[in-house]
Amino acid sequence: MSYLSAKGSSVARNILVSWMFLMVMLVPNTSAKCAYEAIFNFGDSNSDTGGFYAAFPSQSSPNGMTYFKKPTGRPTDGRLYIDFLAQALGLPFLSPYLQSIGSDFRHGVNFATSASTVLQPTTSLFVNGVSPFYLAVQLNQMKQFKAKVDEQSSGQTNLPPPDIFGKALYTIYIGQNDFTGYASSAGAGGVKQYTPQVVSQITSVIKELYALGGRSFMVLNLAPIGCYPGFLVQLTHDSSDVDSYGCMMSYNNAVNEYNSMLKDQLQQTRQDLHDANVIYVNSHSVLLELFQHPTSHGLQHGTTACCGWGGGSYNFNQQVFCGNTKVIDGKTVTATACGDPQNYASWDGIHITETANKELAYAILGGSYFDPPFPLNQYCDIQPIG
Template identity: 45%
Template sequence: MRSVSGSESECIFPAIFNLGDSNSDTGGLSAAFGQAPPPNGITYFHSPNGRFSDGRLIIDFIAESSGLAYLRAYLDSVASNFTHGANFATAGSTVRPQNTAISQSGYSPISLDVQFVQFSDFKTRSKLVRQQGGVFKELLPKEEYFSQALYTFDIGQNDLTAGYKLNFTTEQVKAYIPDVLGQFSNVIKGVYGEGGRSFWIHNTGPLGCLPYMLDRYPMKPTQMDEFGCAKPFNEVAQYFNRKLKEVVEQLKRIARSCNHLC
């Protein structure tokens, strides 16, 4: 496992594979449950384009800076070219599987473990299709791309909000974060086992500044900071990010140990 920091030559990737939630979903949930309606997409694409945003997402800019086409969603099979990667993210996804239907909670049933299964199957079937030849061969990544690709992850925010929707306190939400990150770590190890070596792992954002959190869970004036954000929610997001950094450092040590032994 290595980071993507360093010289420019170290950051050239032939493909990108992304797993995550709405922060990086380029069409997964729309393909499964119906297109994200307007005003999504109005700023850049000028019409709905699978993103739960009025314009582009960070993953779009990462692909653009790498000279690659925007990632198509794995679940969107219509006119999709996966030569330079695929996007397994779906809006509403969590690291931990949710025991509710999307109509009940709003969370995607395509949790991180499901996305990993989809990726693993995609990798296996891509190799098979390219060996068999035919028209679809040119729409799938070359076998060597899977070890040379950048693997990006942007997920965890919905695991935090899920607790608040169950009326958990901030301390109760913080208490299950180690389990969330344990399951996240297992998926990273799984991707590493599939040959992935370069990882881009996002922090979660300032939960207490999200309009829907402020609207759904009103705070007392003393619980708000100078920017109008809810301090308890941001506190849990910061805690998540500190623990995530610890997990990433641990994974790096494991990877270095494996490389040394191998």
Template identity: 40%
Template sequence: MTPKASPMLIICILIITMSWSVAQAVDFSYPAVFNFGDSNSDTGDLVSGLGIRLDLPNGQTYFQKPSARFCDGRLIVDFLITKNMSTAVDAMDLPFLNAYLESIGTPSFRTGCNFAAAGSTILPATATSVSPFSFGIQVSQFLRFKARVLELLAKGKKQDKYIPQEDYFAQGLYMFDIGQNDIDGAFYSRSEDQVVASIPNILLEFETGIKRLYDQGARRFWIHNTSPIGCLPKNIARYGQDSSRLDELGCVSSHNRAAKLFNLQLHALCKKLQNQFTDANVSYVDIFSIKFNLISNYTVYGFKQPLMACCGYGGPPMNYDSRISCGQTKDLNGSTVTAKGCDDSSKYISWDGIHYTEAANHYVSSQILIGNYSDPPLSDKMPLLLKKFK
């Protein structure tokens, strides 16, 4: 009879395997990054653009102050572009991306610019949209940014330390993490079938934006698919009253099904663009699988709370109340209450019921950099360097 391995031995093997994989990760070598997206990669655009407040405990883990990010610390994009991860993975050795709309403190855009804004959609914004900075607007902002940079470069070297060099636009990496709000928001007023039926129009708008960037010389595209939105505490709190709508993990089945169908069609679009843009690199990154694996096997990766928000109000099981956001104090039902942060955010996957914690973002970014979740796989065909430790 074969002896069974102990749980601790299994965990040790997993850790060793992950460490070996990480050791073979890729080392990025781009002079600049231009990012487009929503709150998953917003480093300050919505806060700057609309003048909203984002108070503590947002930012408490890494920045020790609000950083205009909807997180307790760093986002996935922060980990991907900076070389300060506490793992064997080497990301791009670049500073944090400044938000396009940030005007205070002479922000430097020499190594790129972030156009992502929380609440943004791929489809054009409407009067009720959280953010007016939809994907088409973000692309237009980039076009103006590039035109203005070229104007300044033509005047001499006075602004060199603040703006990209002209060839950075062709050599830079164009990153995209957007579409979640199109699918998630549609469920508020549409059936699952209607949400699914809207996906082709959403992706047509996305394709239009990508082609506008390609026509401007962009050649390196890094496209994240959308996450398992059915596992967001916000959605479980709203739609999970009926347990029949939840899957075995406690996530809202309809939302995850729609997300999967969106990703399937996005993947097909990326394959189409790979064939059309023969002189470009178009990489599709399966964020859904990384995050779903994290939620499914949270204890293996050191987490204790896969679905409950760290910063929120209401207590277990979700600690989420749509009437009060993380860090806010409001009068609810005659009482003054505050949506407070938990004691140890590193044990939580969800930060505020909508966004992930720094700890979860760290895990996701490490899996991205390993390269197993990319199509095509990260290889020497990309402008990256495989770094192997022997």
């Protein structure tokens, strides 16, 4: 695995410790047990297993090429971190709440949809493609789901038992579209004004989920959006704003401020909900390592997209996204995928590859990126994720 070659930085050491721990833990166990019988996930495209596609079916190849061999609504070449997490806990992949056919909700629900925000989108953001399924809507969907479970008849087989809500892990990974959406007009400095509102809304949702019976929450912080190829192209900046790794310092600094505020507010929420596990997950450090030091983790490309058009440093053109065909300057072009996505951190300039998702999952499962420390292996027999 790529973590064997990690550098001697504190982040790399944490990743290596996580990897070594998992080599001990990831042993097949036919009698595996887990205190968590379900996962309820809230978020955006970083953990969307097909919700947006179910609502607006339009996705095409090459998404899914690595693992599923076809598009599944996941905006990457294979599995997402939430897929790996479910596998590790011995649970099936999460069905999207919005998928009416073929869904099995006995072990949880995925309310995440691509392009979702924490805050209610403005009209201008809707025009720019932001999803109507923002976090408050996802919470209302959860409430409706619980009401259906509580009143279910014995003949229904795709719903969990009513006591599932206290036996579930609640995961939240959202906020990226708030930054990138508002940043298009407010800039890196202006976007900071929304940070307190975003954090407040997330902690408010945790408390409402607690009232529904939830007791274990994992909240992933924001990724270093200043390193994503798509945002390096789309967001206004000049050369003085780019660090030695090719990342935008202003936006990464804004993300760091947000993550610090989120961590502090989750600590306060933990005190308010004294019998709950409220865990801050530092996914930012993991992904920053992959973007800044790709070769140290078995990758070849950090800030270059695998699937795109235009070549160059980023291989991203905002006029034609991954898998799409368009006429540009009188020429028909298609944004195609590379043949080796396992060598890239970035899939399409905006999302990470399955390989990067797996690295993120390994780091989370290893436990070195939790605040406070959370011995997940004491709650569950961690299973191989392959």
